[in-house]
Amino acid sequence: MRSRSQNSPVPQGDCGETMRIDVDTDRCCSSGLCVMTAPDVFDQSEDDGTVLLLDAAPPTEFHADVRLAAQACPGCAITVHE
Numbered sequence: 638m639r640s641r642s643q644n645s646p647v648p649q650g651d652c653g654e655t656m657r658i659d660v661d662t663d664r665c666c667s668s669g670l671c672v673m674t675a676p677d678v679f680d681q682s683e684d685d686g687t688v689l690l691l692d693a694a695p696p697t698e699f700h701a702d703v704r705l706a707a708q709a710c711p712g713c714a715i716t717v718h719e
């Protein structure tokens with residue numbers, strides 16, 4: 638039987654900083670601010686404009702923009718876990 642570390646290698650170049658994002662579409666007022674701030678992580682539904690989460694665990698290079706989007710979200714619909 639293989640150990641857990643053999644089955645879950647740590648990506649090279651990753652310092653271990655992880656982020657997980659939750660969005661609450663019931664709170665989203667379709668402002669689009671998150672999409673403008675972090676377009677690689679957020680999108681909007683073509684049906685009603687509510688937020689779509691493209692990447693719930695984005696790479697480190699997007700973390701600063703995701704934090705900004707969460708802070709600026711007028712509906713407080715974005716939760717960042719670090």
Ligand code: SF4
Nearest residue numbers: 665666668669671710
């Ligand atoms: S910034 Fe907030 S309210 Fe605006 S689209 Fe994104 S999740 Fe919805």
